[in-house]
Amino acid sequence: MPASPAQRIVVYGVTGSGKSTAASRISRATGLPWHSVDDLTWEPDWIQIPTHEQRDKIHDICTQQQWILDSAYGQWLDIPLARADLIVALDYPRWLSLSRLLRRSIARVINRTTVCNGNRETIRTLLAHDSILLWHFRSFHTKRTRIRQWAANPHGPTVHRFRRPKDLTTWIATLHR
Template identity: 55%
Template sequence: MRRILVYGVTGSGKSTLAARIGRRLELPYHSVDDLTWEPGWVAVPDEVQRERIAAICATDSWVLDSAYSIWKDLPLGRADLVVGLDFPRWRSLGRLLRRTARRIVLRTEICNGNRERMRNLFLSTDNLVVWQFQSFGRKRRRMRAWQADPAMPPVVLLRSPAEVERWLAELPQHR
């Protein structure tokens, strides 16, 4: 396993898991947020996102923490493994709310100098909670369809934090 895509719904813990996999296997981890958002929460144009992701996917080893619809074909075409976080909605939503509240209070930088604000949680058109509700079913169905599709790379669906920890513990640790 040298090319790994971590996939899941908003708030499921994709970035945290992808970074942990990268450290455990000594693979370069790439934060998709860093590749798709510029300072001031300016979205990177779709064609530039594709170029950035294509460049990463062309390398021999990587861990990505998402796959946006406009370029998901790129990592899926090269991945050795897809790890899906298939948690219940209540767990992902709870994680999203706690994470966002913590980032707002601590003014934590997320990507390229960007920070979450209270309006991003409830008031803006880019509302994280609304997005989580809108995308939850679609992303969950997608992960499950990938797992059932023999043309796809192997897909591991992890359904709880305990399963994540057991799976991580079974990965070879590089020294």
């Protein structure tokens, strides 16, 4: 896959696939501004920002000429898709994304690492009915299906679908400012 002249990029994948890390790496390689979706959608104490406010924030970003989003939530997916030049799709097997998610979440609990706007993962949040671990299982099939539909759509944005982290790393190495 050749380097991309894309200026508006959505990094998309299943929960735990490494979207934020990939977006950060693409940003460093290209100089494009990266926007953390979790920071835009969660307030302290894990309070989700109302959907209409999320849509407004994402719209403001997506009207700019250059951006990278490290995800796209279903409630406002239409906004970045209407402007994206490229979707970087992390279509990794479940065992890989789930193991990454478990490793990351356990490390965050043990180290009390802060995430989006000062929030922390805890044993309680990992075992809750709306936990990120359960979300992985609830959303996995839908997200992978969506990636494959986008990749098959000749009228949508270009999709670079990566099945292995090594291939993503190789592609990022071709990017430059």
